[in-house]
Structure formats: structure tokens, C-alpha cells
Amino acid sequence: MDLALTGKTAVVTGASRGIGLAVAEAFAEAGVRVVGAARTITPELDKVSAATVSADLSTRDGAVSVIDAALEAVGGIDILVNNVGGGDPEWLDLDGFLSSTDEQWRHYLDLNLFSAIWTTRAALPSLLERRGSIVNVSSINAHVPGSGPVGYSEAKAALASFGKRLSEEFGPQGVRVNTISPGPVGTRIWRDEHRIGAKLASAQGMSQEQFLDALPTQFDIASRRITEPEEVAALIAFVVSGKAANIVGADFVIDGGIVKTT
Structure with missing residues (x-):
């Protein structure tokens, strides 16, 4: 299927490996000029990117610097994939709410929610001009929050809600916003x-x-x-394409059937 993405530009965060790298590779194969952002730029990301930006996306300055660099490198943004997320190993506390700290909560909220808020706010003028598309990569933890470290599921649930809000506000202006919620990915x-x-x-x-x-x-x-990263990337490539032009405000679960509710 020709997704008609040739010549488009995209910013992908958390793009050095995993889902983000798979998205960057899928976009590049489809003819998209990719600006890949991550704390560490890998050779694999550099190979498929029109430009790369090394930045800490858990900070406002880092997130904004990614969009500034992308606008300078490719002139405008058609697609924004807010993929960065997860958490650093030192915050993988599985002991429950009473053992969680404010710092742990801030870490997960900054990386999984505010990073998307900051990049989206900076990119929206260009996305509005180009009638572009945003995909936020959430998690099935937003639907089944009982597992994982405290703060992660809550941040992902807020991210999904953030996407729905954006779709309501900017959908009428031509910017499509959707959410992808993977289960465990390899x-x-x-x-x-x-x-x-x-x-x-x-x-x-x-x-x-x-x-x-x-x-x-x-x-x-x-x-x-x-699920494998390439499967998530294929779904994201479809969602941002013209083939999905009337998909707005959706949350696509890709988990092999873990979530049993409709």
C-alpha cells in the first residue's frame, strides 16, 4: 500500500532504538525526511535521518530545542511522533504507592507526559500551517494501571487524555491527533x-x-x-498517512489481545 508520505517531514522522539527507531526506519522507507531525537544518537538512527538532535526530552529546554532544530533542518513539520517514554532504571521501584517519592512521580510525568506537551506546543504552529498529524505513544498501562512502577501508568493515562483534548481543539483546524497504546514490545x-x-x-x-x-x-x-517494534511502526505509519485521513482522536491498542474490554 502506497501511504503517499514521500516528501513529508517528521519529528520522532525517543528515536535511537526500539519503537522510535522502527518508526524512523519505516518513515524513511516511505520517503519521509525524519528528524530523530534522543539523548544518545545511535548509528542506526543517524543512517535513516535527515537530521538528528541529541536532547534530554524530560526537560522543557531539551524538548523545545528538538523542535527548533527540526524547523531549521527541514523547514517545517508535517508529522510529530511523541514516542519518548518509559523511565530510567533507577526509578524502577515496584514496591507500591506508599514507597513512591515525589521525585519518582516527577520523573515519570516529565518523561511520559510533559515531554509531549512541550514538543507539541512548539510544533503546533508548523503543524497547523501544514495540516499535519500527531501521534502520542501511550501504553496499555493507561487502561490497566495496576502493574509497573508508580507514576508510569498514570502519566500514560494522562497522555492519552491529552491527545483526546488536542484532537477536539485542533481537529477542526486540520491537525489530526491520535494515540497508540502498545502492550509489551520486544x-x-x-x-x-x-x-x-x-x-x-x-x-x-x-x-x-x-x-x-x-x-x-x-x-x-x-x-x-x-508485539515487535516494527509492528507498532507500521500502525503509526498508517495512522499518519492520508489513508487514515478521517481517523481523529482514536486510541489504538496493539497488545496481542491483553486488554479484554471493548
């Missing part, structure tokens, strides 16, 4: 020995390999496997 969050997959495995007295093998059953994934 990135370092689950496969890295220092991230949440390893923490959950240790908490259950299992090796990480055993935990990943058991994960589809534990999470009751109907497809019996986790």
Missing part, C-alpha cells in the same frame, strides 16, 4: 538485563529468559507472543 524495556523485564523476573524468582518465555501466558496474550 525492546530493551523487556529484554535488557537492567530494565523492568529483569526486575519482574527477579521479583518472581525466575531468570529473565524464563520470564520472557512465560510472559505471554502470564499476561494472557491471545496471540501468545509480544
